[in-house]
Amino acid sequence: MVEANLGAQTMTIHVKFFASLKEQMGCDGASVEIGEVASAADVWLSASGGQPMPPNTLVAINMEYVDPNQAVQDGDEVAFFPPVTGG
Amino acid sequence: MVEANLGAQTMTIHVKFFASLKEQMGCDGASVEIGEVASAADVWLSASGGQPMPPNTLVAINMEYVDPNQAVQDGDEVAFFPPVTGG
Amino acid sequence: MRISVQSEPLAPWGLLAEYEQQLNARHHGKHGACASFVGTMRDFNEGDAVQGMFLEHYPGMTEKALQQLAEEAQAEYGLLDVLLVHRVGELRPGEPIVLVAVWSAHRKAAFEACRSLMEDLKRRAPFWKREQLPDGHRWVEKNTTGY
């Protein structure tokens, strides 16, 4: 995008927390504004107020598992949750 | 038993055939009289009129699998059948 | 544990629903896992169309052999319960032949015991299949391998 070098644009990211992480964060999600070059890990820092991401946290962007270093796009839904325990 | 060395006693053995072996023998079983020291293989020879036992034939005495060389006792039920194909 | 051989059509899910009610009365909350297997008559085998099947067994020995196999599996895998039902007589394609179900605390034992019991049944239980083909019948000579 043309705006990529301007650095003044922000993206809106929809954050979700689940299970023990939701309890720990005290909310099930939030919308955060973040600079236009950001990873899922940056979203975590922004949404958590700078807390370190707990070990083994799983990350999904738009309902697909991703590495925390994966870049996010404007409007993405980014979810953070502990290891799954279904079945 | 005392009679064991006399050699004149015979045993009655109840023979059963199943599946393709029943078709091949033309009957589903018979009672045969046999000398008092005899194996399941001897019972086969007696009941089949001297035919060789087909390869892979399974043998049971009183409804338990046995080796064809296993000795039979008076009154035993001895069954011969092809490999099983249930399930 | 329930072992049976029947000539009537086998309705696996109804049998399971009914059996599990008794089982819940005995050890409710103790079993975390149930693995089951249903073998059904296909309309093809070894490349040929099969129209029907006759399943012969050895009354008395068959039930005894199934009971032994189920008890061995129960001991080896620490199962809470076993249900094993096998059909005999005349069958049509699409009809269930066998149901094996096992219950255990954890899933590893259930999966392994169910498969192992099914393989043991195929190897040791006295049943014989005669297939009706378009041009006559044939005895199935051996089972396909399960592993």
Place this chain on the structure above:
Amino acid sequence: MRISVQSEPLAPWGLLAEYEQQLNARHHGKHGACASFVGTMRDFNEGDAVQGMFLEHYPGMTEKALQQLAEEAQAEYGLLDVLLVHRVGELRPGEPIVLVAVWSAHRKAAFEACRSLMEDLKRRAPFWKREQLPDGHRWVEKNTTGY
């Protein structure tokens, strides 16, 4: 193939009976094997008495993940059909949590696919268990190993 997540009680045998009727209409006589697994809530875990459980999921992603897992298993094992139903919400001990059933021509594929699909579900599907203990609740942190 049918995948679903439900908060109502899960009646596995009724679901199987119903699903298999449709399936017979589609490929009657083609499936020789059905392997299934039912996971049920136990009243104990890691040495503690468990009184109840809450199963949280991620609406949207959970269904999508289950669908992917089922499609992968279907392709890998050449399955004819897959039924996968998972419970969510509040559960009591003795209630079924999950049903996995697969149909194939031969038993090897059915046994392997059912177990593999269940393990994949445990490893990748977004569900989280919170157990109610006599003195409070705790989130289950990891599943037991299945192999």
